[in-house]
Amino acid sequence: MDEQTLRIFLxxxxxxxxxxxxxxxxxxxxxxxxxxxxxxxxxGMALFSRHGKRLELNANGLAxxxxxxxxxxxxxxxxxxxxxxxxxxxxxxxxxxxxxxRWMVPDVIQRFRALxxxxxxxxxxxxxxxxxxxxxxxxxxxxxxxxxxATSATxxxxxxxxxxxxPLCIAVPTGHPLAxxxxxxxxxxxxxxxxxxxxxxxxxxxxxxxxLDEADVTVNVTFESSEIDTMRxxxxxxxxxxILPRTPGRDDPGVVYLPLEPQRVRAIGxxxxxxxxxxxxAKELVTALRER
Numbered sequence: 001m002d003e004q005t006l007r008i009f010l011x012x013x014x015x016x017x018x019x020x021x022x023x024x025x026x027x028x029x030x031x032x033x034x035x036x037x038x039x040x041x042x043x044g045m046a047l048f049s050r051h052g053k054r055l056e057l058n059a060n061g062l063a064x065x066x067x068x069x070x071x072x073x074x075x076x077x078x079x080x081x082x083x084x085x086x087x088x089x090x091x092x093x094x095x096x097x098x099x100x101x102r103w104m105v106p107d108v109i110q111r112f113r114a115l116x117x118x119x120x121x122x123x124x125x126x127x128x129x130x131x132x133x134x135x136x137x138x139x140x141x142x143x144x145x146x147x148x149x150a151t152s153a154t155x156x157x158x159x160x161x162x163x164x165x166x167p168l169c170i171a172v173p174t175g176h177p178l179a180x181x182x183x184x185x186x187x188x189x190x191x192x193x194x195x196x197x198x199x200x201x202x203x204x205x206x207x208x209x210x211x212l213d214e215a216d217v218t219v220n221v222t223f224e225s226s227e228i229d230t231m232r233x234x235x236x237x238x239x240x241x242x243i244l245p246r247t248p249g250r251d252d253p254g255v256v257y258l259p260l261e262p263q264r265v266r267a268i269g270x271x272x273x274x275x276x277x278x279x280x281x282a283k284e285l286v287t288a289l290r291e292r
Contacts, residue, residue, distance in 0.1 A: 001042055003075055006068045008035045009047070013065050016055045020201045023226045024127065076139040090119045092281040095131040095140040097203075099228045100268055103247055104144050104164065108270070111292070112285050119281055127226070128203040132158065135273045141282040143271040146203060161286060162269040166245035168207070169257035171231075173238045176256065184261035187215045187243075194240035195219035202226040204266070208243045211264065 011021040012032070022029040040047055047061035057065065092112060096105050109121055124140055131143035135158060148158045170185050172178045178189060190212070197219075198205035212219060222240050225231050235242050236254030245266045246257045270289060272282045 001039065003072065005035045005039050006072055008032055009039055009068055010065065010072070012036065012048070012055055013057050013061065015201055017053060017200075018055070019053075020199055020226075023199060024201045073137060076134075076137060079139075091122060092116075092119055092142070092279055092285065093122045093124065093140040094142055094144065095124045095126055095134055096144040097128065097131070097146070097268075098125055098226075099245070099247075100144050101125065103250065104268060108144060108163075108285070108289070111288060112281070115284060115288055116281060127201060132271065135271060138273065141272065141279040142285060144268070145271055147267055147269065148271060157273060157275045158271055159274045159286070160269055160271045161289060162267045163289060164248060164268050165265045166247055166268060167259060168211070168243055168264040168266060169246045169259055171235045171242045171244045172256050172258065173235055173241075174254050174256055175238075176241070178241070178258060179256040181258050184259040184263070186261050187211055188217055190219055190241060190243075191217045193219055194222045196231045196234045196240040196242040197221045197224045198231075199224040199226045204228075204245070207264070207266070211243060211260070 007025060008021060008027075011024050012018070015021045015024065018029050018032045018036075022032050025032075036048075043060075043064065045060045046058060047064055048055040049058045094105070094109070105123070109123075112119070112121065124134070126134065128145050131140070131145045132148055134140040135143055144163075147160050147162070170178065170187070170190065178185060198208055202225075223234060225234075228244060231242055231244060232252050232255055234240060235244075236252065243260070244257075270286060272286060
């Protein structure tokens with residue numbers, strides 16, 4: 001039983017699907033299935049009930065989940081202490097969404113290195129729920145993410161500064177009948193069309209489903225992904241339309257972005273814990289970003 005196996009188990013407890021866990025952890029789906037089989041063989045009991053392709057924690061799995069999470073928390077705490085000792089405290093731990101890896105992460109890290117060239121930066125990628133969980137556990141110092149949910153139990157302990165806005169747009173391939181629209185497009189124009197959607201582990205899934213439901217629009221979901229770059233490529237290839245955030249200053253060949261009516265945006269910013277000891281460098285970075 002190793003750290004990766006426990007991470008796979010905890011992810012499966014959330015996604016209830018080997019495909020979504022494979023996407024979340026960026027490993028092969030077959031590796032997920034084999035890891036689960038080894039784990040259940042090692043503990044000597046089934047941890048999930050099988051309902052077709054869906055997995056649901058049984059009583060054994062529910063009991064095991066708390067212990068597995070505790071083990072990983074201890075591993076992260078030990079790693080944190082080792083990093084601090086090795087770097088004599090000169091370390092800033094940054095978590096980030098995959099979708100901001102190419103544009104926001106380099107800019108923020110360059111700003112920090114100009115401010116503190118003597119401090120090492122470690123990076124960790126995850127979904128929004130992961131990032132806020134890591135902030136609460138003090139395993140990262142800052143997160144480049146969407147805003148914390150107001151209903152989150154930890155939202156009162158999290159500071160957040162908006163840095164940019166990405167408008168949510170209808171994304172269609174070049175040459176699509178909607179591509180020549182001269183202004184905002186009503187989402188009802190997507191009714192019945194092949195649609196590239198977000199998988200259940202992506203934080204934008206709820207927002208996009210809400211937009212479609214609000215307009216009482218039914219689409220034909222042909223593929224789901226947690227990777228925005230993958231979804232852009234599928235749209236460009238003519239395999240469907242989608243609703244995607246448009247990154248400021250970025251061009252995506254083969255994709256035409258049409259503003260939604262009414263307008264919707266996704267705010268991206270930097271989050272930090274207001275209660276954890278954390279790194280003093282986190283506060284310095286936030287201050288610098290406020291003053292930019």
